[in-house]
Structure formats: structure tokens, C-alpha cells
Amino acid sequence: MEEEKKQLTLVLGVIGADVHAVGNRILEYALTEAGFKVVNIGVMASQEEFINAALETDADAILVSSLYGHGEIDCRGLREKAIEAGIGNIKMYVGGNLVVGKQDWAEVEKKFLAMGFDRAYPPGTMPQQAIDDLLRDFGFTQKC
Amino acid sequence: MEEEKKQLTLVLGVIGADVHAVGNRILEYALTEAGFKVVNIGVMASQEEFINAALETDADAILVSSLYGHGEIDCRGLREKAIEAGIGNIKMYVGGNLVVGKQDWAEVEKKFLAMGFDRAYPPGTMPQQAIDDLLRDFGFTQKC
């Protein structure tokens, strides 16, 4: 299992003009501790940087953070870019404070799933949640 | 005017098993300062005590306080007792925290007016409000 997990490569970053670095740093630490290979492109990452990093590292999933409120604008089109780049099936998760203001989460989630994300996470999600879901989505359910 | 006001006699008290004494003390002070003759029967006053005090002092108005939440139970029937006692037309005001809990004031007011009170006051009413209304209700509007 430990071995299998190591094969999963994740691209991690904070999209747009967003500089919130703390959650990103913790996610990197927690995901690495959990055995994933983490490619952290850091804050202020453009859609292109996400896609390129995924291509270059042959990543299994892209984890997008957006904290500052412009997530709705910044994330639009990312799935399409992935398709163009020939990695249309890559798993994409998104989390943080995705929209401006305190909004009904069910609505927000719907919006981001419709954009092509496989999973969306509300404010305050703990890294363990992402780890559990990754393992589940890649078929490691039993083992953790 | 000062003279005329002096003629207004008010019975003041806190009804039921209610011991909230602070507002009562301030009301007594403020109403007296404003020139009224105040007959303060204090806390834990029964309906009978209110009526008797009004009869004995030939009062112009009865000011009932209820703070502790049982106002709805305690005040019911006071108007009827006044009618029985032959002072059915006496002005009756009620104020305080009249019901149990934070309820819609419009509803509460309606309830107490229906019980026969001429005016009802929400939590936190300042004595000046009662003073102004008394003067208005007894035709002293211009002079203050």
C-alpha cells in the first residue's frame, strides 16, 4: 500500500492572484506525510502552470486552492484546458473559500462540479479529508 | 402645567411573583421628577393590590411592570377587575419583558392591548417614553 500510494502524483497550488500561503504549506506537508508525491506550484499559479506541471510530472490529480474569493472567475476553463492538453481525465479537486462571501455550500459545490471539478471542499476542510478521498477515488479504500 | 401634572396620580408596581426592583425604582424616581404623584406598590404586587391602590388614591393611571416572563398569565383579567371595581376607564399601561422569550413585539403588543391595556412597551423602554405618552394621553401635548 505504502508503495502504491507513492505512485500517486499530485499537483498542488493556489490559483489566480491569490497569495494565501499557509493552507498550501500545510497541505503540502500533510499530503507528503501521507505518502503522496506532491508537486507544489505554490501561490499565484495560473491555469497554465497547473496544466503544465501536471503534464510534466504525469500527475494523477490536480488540487486547486482558492481562498481569496475570486475562485469562481479564476477556475473557469481549467477543465477545458486539461482536455486541450490531452489530460482531460485527470482528477481535479478544488477547495478553500471558493466564492465571495458566505454562501450556501450546496450551491457553490454544484457550481464547481459543473465547471468540471471532481470534488469541491468547503472552507475549513482538513487535509485528512482530501487524503481519504484521494485514496478512495484511486481505489485504495480498503487499505486505509 | 407643572400644577396640572401634579394632579395626575399614577399607581406603579411590578405584577405577580416578579421581584425585579431596579426598573421600578428608576421609574418611580423619573415619574416623580417629572411632576407626577407616584403611588409605588413595589414588586410582587397582585392584581388586587393594583386595583385597591388605584381606588384608594383616586389614581388616573396604572403602570404595570412585568419583567420575569409571566406577564401574560399575571396580567390577564386586570381590566375586568378594574371594571368590577367601578374604575373601568382608568388608563392602564404595561411594560417590561412581558412574555417568555424574545418574541415579535407587534404580536406581543396586540396581545396586551387585547387584554385591555391602553399602551404596552417593549423591553428597554426609557421612562421618558412613558412620561411623554402620559402627557399626551391626558391632553398635555403642547406643553412639553
Added chain:
Amino acid sequence: MQLSNKKLDWDQFLQIRQEVLNSWPTGQEVDLEEAVAYQSRIPAYRRFAEKLEQAKKEGITLAQPRAGVALVHEHIELLRYLQDEGGADLLPTTIDSYTRQNRYQEAQSGIEESRSVGRSMLNGFPAVNHGVAACREVVESVKVPVQVRHGTPDARLLTEITLAGGFTAYEGGGISYNIPYAKDVPLERSIRDWQYVDRLVGYYEERGISINREPFGPLTGTLVPPCISHSVAIIEALLAAEQGVKSLTLGYGQCGNLTQDVAAVRSLEELAEEYLGRFGYHDVVITTVFHQWMGGFPQDESKAFGVISWGAATAAMAKATKVIVKTPHEAMGIPTKEANAAGIRATKQVLNMLKDQPLVEFKELQSEKELIKAETRAILEKLLEFGDGDIALGTVRGFQAGIIDVPFAPSRYNAGRLLPARDYQGAVRLLDFGNLPFGEEIKEVHREKIKQRGKAEGRDPSFQMVIDDIYAIGKGMLVGKPR
């Protein structure tokens, strides 16, 4: 027989007990032996005294709300909510005002009306009417200890029923549940009736069952200077200890000035140890309770949160063993369970953030403590003198003479001559000392401090200043501003 601070003779107790249990049908449900057996099966985590002692040892402050509604199942739902959603460390069962006045008939109507209109028409839980089994249902429904909180001058039947009902803590006292809560009850009578209550608790203690007792600290909740509430707390501690009470939580209601409030909590514990020791009660465990501001609250909920949080901060910095929590609905009416839980959560956030930050004993804090101690000792010594060494007797006589006097109390057995007002920093001082037996030195401190404020405000201290102070916190200040 003349009132005195002497342990009630057991036979005499049993004689009175007949009458007490006969005063309302549910009294018959109480079987003392069965009650002791029931209490002895209550696990430690539901025992109040244990949890308090533990908290004292750990130096943390526990949070406890007030709460009570008319019907049993609604009450259980309420308590569970406060435990699960509020995170209450300790729970209450607040008793309604009819029960507090022994008006069980009216309480009964309230219960019935509540049933028919579908909301609580009572401002608390009528435990006497509901009886022993219902009380047990309540305490068993939660995972933390539950206390009876009320305001009952004659609480004998309520105590019998609720202790048999499995409550492990009981608030009140012969002074603190009379002077602020009644108009016409002679002090001598209420003290006697509370000797009964304490004797019953003492009996449970003899049988190995710890029941926590808590004199009601804040009294009228409105500008009560620490020395007044401390004197009452210590008198009631002495009265309770004599009857065999072993777990005592002494209370104080926040005034708002940090130095005074911390000094008050700490001096209260020290004074209590001093007096209990002096009169030979050595095996009593003293803990403290700090009440968030007990006077008029701001109507705005955000402002109320500010008041609540500042109370929590003070409790933590004082290291009170527990804090009684207000709610954002305070100014409006009995809180919904949501508002109540909100008050607890705000409180616990602050308690947790401050749990390792006790206020250092700087010089001004020490002198404030010394001042409070000197004032309290002055009152207590004079009362002992008045009672020829007996504090029960001295208290009755002292109240008559205004040697001890509670501001804004409704009772006619209280002189009501004090005028408290805040000083420049918001500490509660006295503008009129009534008959308090203070020496000139103490009086001069008060005068000086109030004078300083008068100067700053450009007015002479007067009753208007007192009124302004009563409204102040409700209007978003601490020290009342001149109009």
C-alpha cells in the same frame, strides 16, 4: 427557639420534614433511603463536586449556562442541546418563578397552559410539580453534572425532591435567595429554612454523597460592591458548613472593572478559607463561580456578545472555577436554546484562549484585594459582634440595622440605604455608605475615587449618576455618561 448557627438536631429535622413533604403531593415521592441509594449510583462524571474539584486542580474555568422550560421533554431537549451544541461543561435546571414562591398551583396552570399553547409559558422548570421521577429523567439524559438554580426563599420541598431526583448541586442560601428574591419574607425564617436545606445536604454528605452547594453570589446583579456579596457568601458558607456541607462554590457577579473583578474572585476564596478555618470548618472544599454581568444588558446581540466575552475573559484571568454564562438574548427574554448555546460557545472560545493567562498580581490588584478584604472583615466582624459571636443571629440583627445592606433589593428586611456608583475606571464604589461599619480610611478611598470621576465628568455625584450607571452597560458603556 432563637436562631443560631447550630447544626439542626436530626429528630427535629425529621419532624419539620413531615410538614415539608406534605405541602404538595409530590413530596410523598421522596424516600430518603432510596434517594441515597440512587445518588450513590450516579457516576463521577455526573457529580458536580468532583468535576469542580478537578477543574480547580487543573486551574481551568468551566462554563455553565442557565436554562429551564416548563415541560420535561422540552427541558431535556434543551439541556442536551446546550451540552452538545454549546459545549456546556456543567448544566443547570433553572426553576420557574411560581415554584420559587411555593405557588405550585400557579406552576401547575403554567405547565398546562404550556402544553396547550405549545411553548413554555413558565420562566423555568417546575421541578416540584414534575416530581422525583421526572427529575431523574432529566439528570440521566445528559453526560455532565446538573445543578438546581432558582431563587427560592423556602426551598425545602424543592431540595427534597431534586436531591432525591439526582441533582448533584444546589444553588441558594437563606440571605441570597431571600433579599434579592422576595419582598416580605423575614430573614430569620429564610435562614432557618435554608438551615434545613443545608442539613439535608449534610445528611447526604454523611452518607458519602457529595452535593455541591452554591450561595447565590450576584444578589441583585446591579452595582453590588464586592464586600456586600462577599459578606453574604461567607455568612452562607459558615451556615452551610455548620450543617455539614462539604463542597461549597462561592459566587461573585462581574462589576466590569478587571482589577476589581479579579481581586474580588481571589479575595473571596481567601476570605472564605480564613473564616471557615477560624470557625473550625476544615474539611470544606471551596471553589469559585464568576457570573457574567448580571445587570441590564444591551439589546443588540453583537454588543451582548461583547459583554459576554469580556465576562468570560475576566473569569479566566481571575481563574474562577466556573463561569455562569449570559446569552445574546439577555435583554429581550428567556433565550432560545440556540441563543443560549451561542453564549456558551463565545464564552468557551475566550476561556480556552485565556486558560493559561491568569492575571499577574500587580500592586494595584493587591491593594484592591486588601480593600475588599478590609471592607468585608469590617462587616463580618460587626455582624459577629451583633450576634454575640453567632453569625446567624448577627446577620438578622445586622440587616435590621443596615450593617449589611444590598443595593436595589426588593426585600423590606433590607435597609436599602446604599448608593453604589462607578469610579473613573468603572469599579463599583459607594456614594452613600448607609450604615455600613466602615472606618474613615475605607470611606475616604471610595469618596476620593468617586470624586475623581465627578471631576472628569464635571458634575457632582448624585442619584442621577447611579441611574446612568445602571443603564450604562445596556447602552454600550461601563461608566454612565451624564446626559
Added chain:
Amino acid sequence: MQLSNKKLDWDQFLQIRQEVLNSWPTGQEVDLEEAVAYQSRIPAYRRFAEKLEQAKKEGITLAQPRAGVALVHEHIELLRYLQDEGGADLLPTTIDSYTRQNRYQEAQSGIEESRSVGRSMLNGFPAVNHGVAACREVVESVKVPVQVRHGTPDARLLTEITLAGGFTAYEGGGISYNIPYAKDVPLERSIRDWQYVDRLVGYYEERGISINREPFGPLTGTLVPPCISHSVAIIEALLAAEQGVKSLTLGYGQCGNLTQDVAAVRSLEELAEEYLGRFGYHDVVITTVFHQWMGGFPQDESKAFGVISWGAATAAMAKATKVIVKTPHEAMGIPTKEANAAGIRATKQVLNMLKDQPLVEFKELQSEKELIKAETRAILEKLLEFGDGDIALGTVRGFQAGIIDVPFAPSRYNAGRLLPARDYQGAVRLLDFGNLPFGEEIKEVHREKIKQRGKAEGRDPSFQMVIDDIYAIGKGMLVGKPR
């Protein structure tokens, strides 16, 4: 030309200015002479510097929210609401993140999208895009002074437009608006760009128009030790003063431990006086701003109120000149105007209750102040050494060398080697000093205090402890608990 802390030559300034104003069409709206004339007509009650000085004199703490939305009229409605319903003493105009990165084109899309969906799609007010006239409409619509708050490494155009637009205070600095707010902007560049900003403010000052300047105190808002933010504040104060700035508000973000926080606010003012005096800037008025906890907030609104109120209490006890207010929505998203006003009201309740209760300077508070001063001086002196006496140059070199280092900063021009962690009482200490130029004496204090905590928790200090501390306040604690 090598960077140095020298007043920008006016002709050189005007040359750069052409470029700046040409970088977006609205730049053409700025006419400096007309702007000076407009500013000189702004009445005193809308002038930031005046109101701050007055508050400092009176020893009170003013409350200021953060707020900004995409569209002008919505923004005006928001500010009026915060003034009327929140009781804000000072108002902000928070700029959106695209504008902060000079991405005016994206800001424009945000404005248009906001118009079409009927809610703000931007996290602030895009002042550059809206232009001078719109800014004037904003500041004229309220009765209190308004400040520009942002996070812009190159804020030259924004400054031109907003000062011409009638704002009387301006947040930011070449370090504090770069290191926490950018990834790729060389420090040398941002410092230069902020010299421009300060020079412009200095020009207004020369013309008799006071514009308040406020370096951004909290930096990354997450476990930043006082000495780090103090160093940055004082550097930016020196840089600003050299360009002619006369009204400076220095900031600090709450850490949560009362003693450390009060010591920080007071030492900040004292250190600033010391360094400004030493370098000959004698006519600068220094005021302070305390930021309520800037790190992760609890999601629960009641708990958030607890955090907010404790921040307000600390600000009042420290006697900061103003406090920046958080809201109960903090953890969730940009607050509604109602939530924002709620935060202000809770804050003001506490400020008012504590306004006459400054924390006494007890021994531990004094030593904390001395520690912070020693640490800050160690950093500043080393930077001066690195810059051959020039603080601008020394800062650039010092950041390279990690002599000064901001925890959790996104910038690649920041060493990022510090590991802060709380000590047993919740004060922020350092677990890893990186390259900070601290002597052994100072380091020993930190080690000792963190060791004490490690012992209490039965674990060795590690990155996990840091993570626990980052989550702590959000989870209702101050000191992070081991899992």
C-alpha cells in the same frame, strides 16, 4: 541607481509619474494641483490624521472595519451602513486582489460581471478602474475619514488616484505589501515603488494636506513574532518619514497572549520614537493600530465573536489608537454588511467598557517589552550594518540573508526559515530562528519557554506543533493541542 533611503528628487518623481499615470486610462484624471485644492477643502472630521491624533490625546481606541465591494453605489451603501449601524469611527475602502496586482483588465471584467450577476464578484473596490470622481463620491458620502486598504506591491497609480480622490489615509509599504502579498516581486522594486507613494504623500504634506500612512502590521497574520513585524514597521516608518510623511500609524497583529500583545503595542510606539528620533525625523506623529487576530478564524459565529471581543479587549488595554475589526463571517468569506457591522458593535462595546482600564505595567509586561525591544533592535542594527548605515539597502540585503524573515510568506525574496510556535501561555516564540541575528541570551528565552510547553504537552517541539498552533484559534484554543 542604487536603492537608498533618500528623498526622491521631485523632477525624477515627475518623470516616473508620467509612466505611472499612463499605465491605465483613469490615470489621466489626476491633476495634482486640482487634487491638492480638493483635499484642502475636506473638513477636519473627514481627515484621518486629525481624528487619530485626537484619539491619541484622549487615550481612546477607535474602531475601523475592512470593507470593499466591486460597484460604487454598493460600496457607498456598505460604508454608510458600517458608519450608521456599526458605529465605525473610521472607514476603509478595501481594494480587490486584481487591482492589487495591477491587473486592471481583470478587475474590469470583475466589475462587469458583478453588474450582470447582481452581486460583487470582486473581493474589494477596484478604485483605479472607477477613477477619481468615483472615489470622491465615496469619501463624500460618509461622515468619517476613509482610508485605502489593500496589499499592492506597486501601488503608485492607486495612490495617485485615491489621494486625488479624497482619501485621507493610505495603508501599505514596500515590505509589508510585498512579502505577504506577492510571490515574485523583488524587494528592491517594491521599496522603490513605495518611495514614490511616500514621496507623493510627502508632497501633499508640503502643501499642508495631512495624509495618514500606515505600514501593514500583521504581515502574514499567522504566528508572526512581534520583533519581525516591529522591524518591518520601523523600517517602513523610516522610509516614509524620509519622503516627508508626517502622520504614521504603526501596526501589530494580535498574537493572543495579553502580556505579549500589550507589550508589543507599547514597545512598537516606543521603538518607533527611538528610531525616528535617532535618524532626525522629529516632526512625525506616531499612532498605533492593533489588528484583531489575523490568522485562521473559527467557523462558528459565536466563537468568532469571542475572538473579536478578546481582540477588542486587548486593543483597549494596550491603548492602541485604533483597532482593525474582524467579523463573525471571517472564516467563511467576505462578510455581509450586517456581519461586518456586528463585528464593529461587539468591538465597540468592549472598547467602551475598557476605555479607562489600561493594563498596568507589571514586571512581566516590562520584561516582555524589553525582550521585544532587544529582538527588534538586534534585527534593525544588523540591517543597518548590512546597508552600511542605509536602512533601505540593508533591508534588501537583510531579507536575502534571512536576517529578517517573515513566517509563511509567499514571496521568494523572503528566506522563509523561521518556525514560530506558541509557548505555554500562548505567546508566539521561535522554534527555529533561521538567520535572525539574535544573541544567545534571547534565544535561550525562546528555547526555555517552548521547552516548558513541550514538557506540559509531553512532546518535543516540531513542525507538527506549528501546524497545531496554526489551527488552534480556529478550533477554539490558543495553544495548539497535540492530536
